[in-house]
Amino acid sequence: MPVIRVETSIAEGSRNLRSLRKEIAVDEWVWREFEIADGASESDLFPDDLTTMTVFYIESDQTLTYVYTTAETTSTVTATGYQLHADCSFTTLLISNASGSTANVKLGCGGT
Numbered sequence: 001m002p003v004i005r006v007e008t009s010i011a012e013g014s015r016n017l018r019s020l021r022k023e024i025a026v027d028e029w030v031w032r033e034f035e036i037a038d039g040a041s042e043s044d045l046f047p048d049d050l051t052t053m054t055v056f057y058i059e060s061d062q063t064l065t066y067v068y069t070t071a072e073t074t075s076t077v078t079a080t081g082y083q084l085h086a087d088c089s090f091t092t093l094l095i096s097n098a099s100g101s102t103a104n105v106k107l108g109c110g111g112t
Helices: none
Strands: 003-012 015-025 028-036 053-060 064-068 075-077 081-090 093-096 103-111
Touching: 003 081, 015 081, 053 064, 053 075, 053 093, 064 081, 075 081
Parallel strands: none
Antiparallel strands: 003 015, 028 103, 053 081, 053 103, 064 075, 064 093
16 A cells, blocks of 8 residues: 655745645555646546545646535646645546646546
8 A cells, every 4th residue: 555745844944934744545646747738628637546536736837727526616726836635535626727828737646
C-alpha cells in the first residue's frame, strides 16, 4: 500500500512560521502530465484507477477551474500555481480551461 507524504512549510524570509507533515495511506496513486485545450469545459479527469480520491494535487501553467464531487462552488488553480487537497473524499473531478491558451497540467491523485 503506497503512502503519500504531504509536506508544507510557511515562511517569512528565513523565519519558518509553520511546518506540517502528513502521511496518507492509499491503495492506488496516479500521476499524469497532459494538456487541456483552451475552451475545454468540464472535462472529466477523474482517474479510472480510483473509486474515491483522498489526496489530490493539481498544477498548471494556465488558470483552470475545477469542480469536485458535490462542491457548490468552482475552485481555481491560477497560472503557475497549484492546489492540494489532503484527507479529502472526491468521487468526481471536472476541469475547465478558459485561459485563452492550452494548459500544461500535472495531476496527482491517490485513494481507493
